[in-house]
Amino acid sequence: MTAPTIGVLALQGDVREHAAVLNECGATVRAIRKAEELTALDGLVIPGGESTTISKLASDLGLLEPLVQAVSNGLPVYGSCAGMVLVAREVLDGVPGQATIGCIDISVRRNAFGRQVASFEQDLDIACIGQPMFHGIFIRAPWVESIGDKVQVLASIPDNSAVGRIVAVRQDRNLATAFHPELTDDRRIHSLFVDIVKGQA
């Protein structure tokens, strides 16, 4: 596979930033707003945004079931921030009945680090992408409260008051980060996902 086709769920959020990075990583990018657009994708990115809004729109627009179906048929997914909430099996501090795709066996707490004044930047040690450290941008970010057996932890908070909290995970061909690599110039997380899609990672 030379140029994989990767969709970005474009219901709400920083769609354009993810699309730009995926392009630079050699993917052909499609904005996904309707169920029929899910066919012929090699991978899917769920961007940052407001998770309750994305979840409600996906339900109302009849996109949630097709998403669950596509992912269970093996479509690899990467979710950042709100996207991490959308791929989680369980959401803590969500709105009642907040629906998710649930393809990664994690329990995620929304806005876990606090309100916007607590949003922060911090360098992270992510072994699978090597050095230098990855600059994490956390905006009203979630964290992973607990993980299932099949989930691999990629990164944790090193040293602030939330030390040890899990902020990046992988399960099979699915990836999730609590931070926003699309808001930096570092392409390594998206490159990793493109490699996963190509079957090279």
Place this chain on the structure above:
Amino acid sequence: MSESTTGTLRVKRGMAEQLKGGVIMDVVNAEQAKIAEDAGAVAVMALERVPADIRAEGGISRMSDPDMIGEIINSVTIPVMAKARIGHFVEAQVLESLGVDYIDESEVLSIADYANHIDKWQFTVPFVCGATNLGEALRRINEGAAMIRSKGEAGTGDVSNAVTHMRSIGGAIRRLTTMNKDELYAAAKDLQAPYDLVAEVAENGKLPVVLFTAGGIATPADAAMMMQLGAEGVFVGSGIFKSGNPAERAAAIVQATVHYDDPNVIAKVSRGLGEAMVGINVEESPVPLRFAERGN
């Protein structure tokens, strides 16, 4: 950087990036905030009176009661914004201490300082400011605004000023992209804006921060038109809770904002919404009550 840092340019501007494609709704109590959240709002704006009532009742409008803002913060999980008067940096300090997620330094409230806006760089919490044209937008960004909204004319249900302001900002950006470098100095002088920001806009063809629209949006078609004119998201004030069926209208405006370029969806969600807010023609509104002319 090994330690974590808060209040950076990237987390302030990045917060607004997360709101893109969404609708931010004015609410005056916890019950309205819940309706907005259930309808799919990306954030709510907590204020004491919606602009239509400020317009009708007159008097001085100020920052909202901290108790009311606290109730709204406790009732929803989505971001909560609140308004401070133009130049009123202590109202902004209070809002920051209450934990609001974004401050709107807003012309809808009375002006506190006729000469100066708030020095927004001094705050950890990010600010959104209104603008009627590109120069005004760049002056606010220079003062530290992390998000811009076109001003429109709030509380009227008349979208015409929002259209004028969005076209003015978009047109001026397009003209900058066609200029030679030496012409940008004169452009900066004309715009009364810093050269560096003007050059950045000329190079990128967009503002360095997210651009929403506001002021007079009352229907799903209004919201979709503003998105087609280049807005990255929509503030709806009086248009929802001054209408006949707030919950359905709110959800319809959310869907029309997502599918702003699909007339079939806009037609479908526009059905059966009941009465839109009655509205006031901006041209018939007395000049002292035109909010957009406050602060430049």
